[in-house]
Every structure is written in structure tokens, then in C-alpha cells.
Amino acid sequence: MSTVLIIEQILNGLQFGVMLFLMAAGLTLIFGVMGLINLAHGSLYMVGAFAAAAVAASTGSFLLALAASLAAAAIVGAIIELVVIRRLYDRDHLDQVLATFALILIFSETTRWLFGSFPLFLDVPEALSGTVTLPGGIAYSSYRLMIISVGIIVAVGLFLLISKTRIGMRIRAGENDREMIGALGVDISKLYTLIFALGAALAGLSGALVGAIQSVQVGMGEPVLILAFVVIVIGGIGSIKGALVGAILVGLTDTLGRVMLPLFFANFMEQSSATSVGSSLASMSIYILMAAVLIFKPTGLFGRA
Amino acid sequence: MISERFFNYIVALLILGTALVAWVMDEPFLITLTTKAVILALAGVGLNLALGQGGLISLGHAAFFGLGGYAMGVLASHAQTFTPLMEAPFLIVGTNSMPVIWLVAIVASSLCAFVIGLLSLRTSGVYFIMVTLAFGQMLYYFSISWPAYGGEDGLSIYVRNSFPGLNTLDPIQFFGICFAILMLVIYGVSRLTHSPFGLALNGARQNAQRVHTVGLNPFKLQLAAFTISGAITGLAGALFADLNRFVSPTMFSWQTSGEIMIFIILGGVARLYGPVVGAALFILLEHWLGGLSDFWHVYLGIILLCVVLFARGGLIGALAKKERAHV
């Protein structure tokens, strides 16, 4: 296996990890501040992708499509926070799971009703459809490189938001002590809506960005949601840093596992069974990673004990 | 308000009665529908043991349901093609005998539940939900990527498996088998609830610290409950596969886990007959709403949302008094 291929796969892994980070960051923020587990986060991812596909189809502009994904997911997020989610903050996790599961059913079927069961297509913009030559002569998709950059920008932006701004200070206060922040005179319910909408917007953006390299369809959000959960378990809940590290680990493990494991088994098996054993194991690799973290650090790599 | 016990008898009789009336009126489809409700109820009874009594919110019970299903699929497909499962180090052949398949399904799913429980119970709360969901998804992807048993397309079995002395192809006889199993398991769970184990397990759900302080280990109690719970749901999976004569990765999917949980909520959490009432309601809704609209899941979602937000306790909570477990 050539170095070029390996580097390419590492970049693919990073790109995948960055997407997972956008999902996991919102989830972990919402859990950290409001103590809510939100299964409908995958629906917001889907909402972003469909909004982007619809706007791209009617205007032809990819930038507008991205803006639409952010706006649509944020608005839908704010609405469900106001109507449903805020009734769940004081409930136990079982109620949160069930109510947000109900939201998935409602969102998925409504989307199917509006857009049909067939996948929509969102094209990679012209300007980014080619490849860039990286140092060392490796040609790599400029679009995927753009995704990685967006992820890095969002990660830096989130760190700055949380560590340097007033809102960030309130978020940190809310994570430590929910009653205290109320005592500080902050309008808690507005802050919660804002954080939920922010998490939703990140999920929507992620859905739109991925939508251009995969297809946009109903049910696209939940597999990503579950991977984001794996990321959070590995990174530690409530920690943005954990979400970033966990996401990159999961992205790399999954992508490299799919390429390497079949090749690895080919060394001592015939090709066809090596492919099937390798790909089956690869499909389990990130869960094995998660199990290992659970054994050695049940609260996650950056979780509070 | 009526007593919960009386309510439970009525539910059991209604289900039995529906199947018998359908049999007399020669409506095999209705018998099959009732059988489906009975099997799904069994899956829910399994989850309810972990969730209602143990307080373990597992979103990964599809793993056990699917394993039970594939236990049936794998054994029956080998019997169907007369090929052994393995020859070395010792010979294992397929079978189409239901009792053997059930045994394999129970052993496989309880082993799997033990391992998943061992790992997941190192965490609690919201972590536990995410971890069980993730392990369920792992088996889902595994079943898709493992090509030997149909991969993504699943596996069809052409003959229904056999049970000594009965004709399992006759819908009412197959219903009888499933109903008898459900009643037996419910009896077992009810005994368990009132047993020393039940007292300790329910105590650990309410206050783990208290259970620790009297010298008991909540982890072991919960692991045992999770294992038994997985075994019951696995048995339901084997019966479900028999009903459809088909298994596919869908049985492993997160939607399946969610649906099993919905049965419990619609009926009533930690109620002995909660999953039975819930599964019957679910089948009714699927049938009625599914007839009204292709997008009936929207209505299901709205109903579920309303139950969670406004009617905690489910249908049984609305109709019957709560029975005390240990008096």
C-alpha cells in the first residue's frame, strides 16, 4: 500500500471526523448545559441537508444553500426547543429519549411526505469539484479539504465563543451550576433556546456539507447521530475538547479500518474471505474502540469523574 | 378504577378471545396479526424487566431481538440446504426444531446481553443509553456486512419450523405456542418481581447507595436483570422470525429498539402487562393508521409525544390502580 493512498485515507478520515465533530459538539453542549439527551439531533442534520438541496436546486448557489441549511436547522431547532424540548429539561432521561424519538418519527415522515422517498442530489460547487495538489504531489479533493477547513474554523470558533465571550461565560456557568446562573439574573430560557439553536445549526451545516458527497435522503441523520454518540462516549460528555478528539479518533479508525483490515487479512486468507472478514470487522472497529475506552476510562477521555 | 390484576386478566382473555374468534370466523390474517402482537409483547416484557424494574434505559434491545431472529435463520437455513454449520472441530448441523432453536436463541442472546451489560453497566444515566444504542448499531452493521447469511437482503426460510405434536403452519396452533410462551414468561417475571432478587433489583433502581449499604452489589443485580431481559427479547426474536419466515438486519436496527420501548410506554412502565397492552395498541395503530395514510408514523410520533408529555403511566396507568409489588 502506497504512502499516497495512506495519506489520502488519513485525510478522508479527518474529513469524516470533522463532520462528526459538528454533530457531537452540539449534542455535548446541549447535554452539558441543559442535561438533555436529544435523539432528534439527527433530524436537524437531515433538515439542514434538505434545505440546502432545495435551495441549491432553485438558486444554483452553493453558498446560499449552506446559509439555508444553517438558518433552517437553527429555526427548526428553536421551534422544537420552544414547543417540546423545554418541557423535558426537568424530566428523566427516559422521557427525553421517548419524546425526542417521537420527534424523529414526526420529522422523518413529514420529510418523506414533502420530498418523497427518493434521494435528492446536492452537487459539489463547480469551484471545488477538482483536486488540489498537496505538498508531496498528492492530489486531493478540494471539496473535502474545504470541509476539513470548515470544521477547524468551527472548532476554533466554539473554543473562542466558550472561553472569551459573555455567552460563553454563561454557558460555562450553566454547566457548573444551573441554579447559580439563574441567580445571576441571566434569562435562562432564552439562553437555552440559543444554545439549542446553535447546536441545531451546526448539525444542519454538517448535513448540508455531507449531503454534497453522499445523497440527501430521509433517515440519513440517525446513523450519524449514533456515531456522534460513540464520539461523545469516547471523548467524555459535556466536553467540546473531548468531542473533537473523539470525532477525529472515530473518523480515522473507521476510514482506515475499512481500507486496512481487508488488506491485512489478505496476508493469510484467500481474497474473498479476507474481504468479508475484513469489512465485517471494520464495521465494528469503532464500537470496539468505544468498548476499550469504557473498560479503561468509563467517563470518557476528557469526561469529569 | 379497577385493580391491576383484574385488568391484566381481561387483557390476556381479550387477546386469546380475538385469536379464537378469528379462528372460528376463518380469518387467518387476524390470527397472524394477533400472533404478531403477542410476540412483540414478549420482546417488550424482556425490555421492561431491565427498564421498568432495573431502571436501565436500554436503547439496544434490538441486538437481542435480532440475535434471536438470526439464531432461527441460521439454523433453519442450514437445515433447509442440508449443509452443516461447521465440521471442525466438531460437527454442528442445522435444525428446524423450534425447541432447539429457542434454546440456541436464548443462550446466544443472554451471552450477548451479559457482555454488553458488563461493558455498559460501567456507565450510568445518559451514557448507558448511548452505549447500548451504539452496541445495537454495531450488530446491525455486522449483520449487513457479513455476507454468508444474506447480508443486507436478509434470509428467507421456506418452511416453518416444527414443534413436536403440533402443526405449526396452522395459524391458530402457532398462535397457541406463542401465547403459551408469553403467559409462561409473564408468570416467571411476576415471580421474579416478588422474589428476593426483585426486591433487591427494584431497591437498586430507587437508591443504589441504599443497596450498597446493606451489603448487596447493584452492579451484579443489574447485570443479572439485563441478561435475563436480553434472553427474553432474544426468544421473542426467534418467534418473530418464525412468524415471518424471514430475518433481515432490520431486526437489529435502532428503530426496532425504539419500537420495543414504545410498547412499554404506551402500556405503562414497570407494569407486568404494560408491554402486552402497548404491543397490542401498536399493532392496532399500525393497522388503522397505516390504512388511513402511508405516513402513519407521523401520527404515531404525535401520539407518543402526547403520552410522554401529558399521560405518563400509559394506558394501564390511566385505567388501573398501581399494585404494590411486595405486600
Add this chain to the structure above:
Amino acid sequence: MSDAVLNILNISKSFGALKASDDVTLDVRAGEIHALIGPNGAGKSTLIAQIAGKLKPDTGKIDLLGMDVTRMSIAERANLGLGRTFQISELAMAYTVLENVMLGALGKRGGAFRFFKPVMKDAELRERAESAIERVGLSQHMNKVTSELSHGQRRQLEVAVALTLEPKIFLMDEPMAGMGAEGSKMLTSFLDELRGQAPILLVEHDMDAVFALADRISVLVYGKVIATGSVDYIRNHDEVRRAYLGEEAA
């Protein structure tokens, strides 16, 4: 060693810069009530948590009945004979009084992994549970759900559960808190009797009860034991008066 049932040797525990336990040495002897007092924030809860097994000390050693239990779990210590009651009630709130106490009896006897026989019909467990309930005076509330009990009654229930464990030593964290004068008086005379069955390490704010009951008193201030001795010795101890009793008198 003397006839000490519980021996705490030089244990220290820090949280960051805060020394919650600072080289604490303490023993509880057979037949005595040893009271542990100290102002709020003195580190009593941390010390109790280490004795019960919820926290592990950074350094030092805890001996229970001559066995080193420093690294043992809560359940293992309970099985050895440590009976504990909590400052804030730790009970199964949806259970009745009887069910809570049955849980204790079950923990003591073992056999929690029996899945078939109704536990409430187990004559042996029931007898133990009912006699413990009677001893703390909760017989008429036996079938009441715990969440409906008053705070004082919950304290009594905690003691009843601890009794079923037939402990070799009791660890009681403010058993009088939240009790009316009547209840405190009753519990005081009950504990007075109880010391014949097993010694008690008693953490208590109610000074009347402490002075009435204690054979010895240890005073904890800023994580350190500043004095241990008889009631009279402690009453007249200068440092204690300054650090603690003085405040109360003033």
C-alpha cells in the same frame, strides 16, 4: 491493639488544595459511644465517607475488626459488620417501611439471587425485619410508603435497616437531625441501650444528646482531630472551647 473495633490510622484526604482529612487517627472500642463533633466544614462527612468506603483515603489505613478494609467496597464493609445510617436519608422511597427493612435483612442473610419464592413470605427475613422495626418504634407504620414518612420517622427507619445487618459497629451520621424533642429523647435512650449490642461512632450536632450519650468525644476542626477524651475533658479543653464550643456559647 486494645479492644478497638474500628481503628483509623493517620488517614489524609485532599481535594486539590483543601485538606479535608489531615492525619486523622481515631478508634472506637467495644461497648462505647464515640461521638465525633466539629463545626460545619470541618471534614466530618469526608471522614465518614472514607470509613464507609465511598471515598478512599490518600494515605493511612482503616482497620475494621482487625481487618484492613482501606481498599474494600461499601458492600464488602457492610458484609463485615459496618452498619451505617445517613445524614440525608438514603432509602428506597417507593418502598414501604417493611420493604426497606426486608432489604436490609436480605443483605445480611444473603440469597438475593433467588428468583422464584416470594420474599415477603420468607418467615426468617420477616421476623428479623419486624423485630428491627419494633425496636425503633415504627411498628404502626410498617406498611406506610417511605416517601410519606416524616423526616424523623425516616431516621428511625434508617436505624431499623442498620439493625437488621446485626453490625459489629454502627456509623451514624446525625441521626437526630430533623427530629422533634420527643423523638430525640426516645432515640437517645435507644442508642444508650444499643451500645451494649455494638459500639457506635456518632456524628451529631445535638450537643445535649452528645453529652448525654458519649463515652468519648473527638473534635474535628479543619480536617484535624484537635482533641479526644471524656465528656468532661472535652468540655474543659481550651482549644475546643475556643475553636468550637466557645462559638456556640457566645
